[in-house]
Amino acid sequence: MKQSILQVTGLTMDFGGIRALNSLDLDVKSGEIVALIGPNGAGKTTFFNCITGIYTPTAGDIFLTPPDSSKKISLKGLKPNQVTEKGLARTFxxxxLFAKMTVLENVMIGRHCRTKAFVFGAIFRTAATRKEEKSIIETSYAILEKLGLAEFANEFADNLPYGAQRRLEIARALATEPLLLLLDEPAAGMNPQETIALDKLIKKISLDGQAILLIEHxxxxxxxxxxxxxxxxxGKKIAQGTPAEIRENPVVIKAYLGEEVDA
Ligand SMILES: Nc1ncnc2c1ncn2[C@@H]1O[C@H](COP(=O)(O)OP(=O)(O)O)[C@@H](O)[C@H]1O
Ligand SMILES: [Mg+2]
Structure with a gap:
């Protein structure tokens, strides 16, 4: 049995009188790709916002456990940048993106949470800083290459085709070396070709052992x-299982009847 990387229990989020999340339990194990689905307004993005420190949940626990450790890290009450440091990275x-920064710079920003006194060093240009900067650039380039973005490295992010911008967001998240990568509707707005490319890309990232939690329509x-x-x-979990189990689940089919499904 693989170890859980993310373990969320009883997660509840109230906005005034609205209970957007109602005692949700969810876990992601080492190396898994897990999807979180549900009709519009179900609470999926709120779930991401709660586990990444954007919202403070009303109740519940959020634990991250590195695969080589048995020590659970509680993410509750941490700020978004602290959550990223602990190993959760997301796309929106x-x-x-930073539209007026280059593609390479957008990824380099992701690296900074894994490196040392960048600002101080950048002013005084110490040898150690130059070495660190070189290593940031090399690592960032390697990520761009892996995601098929190297040709755009020096372009402004907002000059990229839409599908490439979405890949760049994934690149920036990966640059933080997450234990778990969170993707919020990565295929939204993509054409069929871009979606097929995304499918391949996510499988490729997963092959490196990257655990992924994905919201997708x-x-x-x-x-x-x-x-x-x-x-x-x-706001409630109504089912969980393998793709085959979910496809056949009458409760799931009923929940989706009210809205169009991109099948
Ligand atoms: N900041 C907020 N303030 C008030 N209500 C919110 C806020 N964020 C989300 N909600 C409400 O929570 C519910 C779930 O929204 P959301 O998580 O965006 O759904 P999904 O991502 O599944 O489409 C919706 O009813 C939405 O209006
Ligand atoms: Mg959403």
Whole structure:
């Protein structure tokens, strides 16, 4: 049995009178691709916002356990940058890149959480800083190459085609060397070719052993990628299982009847 990297229990989030998350349990194990699905407004993005420190959950626990350790790290109460340092990195439903920075610089920013006194060193240009900067650039380039973005390295991020911008967000998240990569609707707005390329890319990232938790509406993509699927509706978990189990689950089918599914 593989060890859980992420363990969330009883996660609850109230916005005024609205219970956006209702005692949710979810776990992701080492090397897995797990999908979190559900109709619009189910609470999926709120779940990401709660586990990444953007919102403080009303109740519940969030633990991260590095694969080579038995020590659980509680993420509750940490700020987003601290959560990233502990090993959770994410992309956003709506692209958030530094538009007027180059593609390479966008990835280098991701690296900085794994490096030392960058600002101080950048002012005084010590030998150690130059060495560190060189290593940041090399690592960032390697990530760009892996994600098929090396040709764009010196372009401004906002000059990239849409699909490439979405890949760049993944590149920046990967640059933080996450224990778990969180993707919020990575295929949103993509054309069919871009979605097929994304499917391949996520599988490639997973082959390196990267654990991934993915929110996605494109059911074909979800079924193709996932080891396990969690289904939410109205802030509650209504089902969990393998793609085959979820496809057949009457409760899931009912929850989706009210809305169009990209099948
Ligand atoms: N900051 C907020 N303030 C108030 N309500 C919110 C906030 N964020 C999300 N919600 C509400 O929580 C519910 C779940 O939203 P969301 O997590 O974005 O759903 P999903 O990502 O599954 O489409 C919705 O009813 C939404 O209006
Ligand atoms: Mg959402």
């Amino acid at each position: 439903q709506n692209i958030r 494109d059911m074909q993509l979800v079924m193709s990628l996932s080891d396990r699927i969690f289904v939410m509706d109205y």
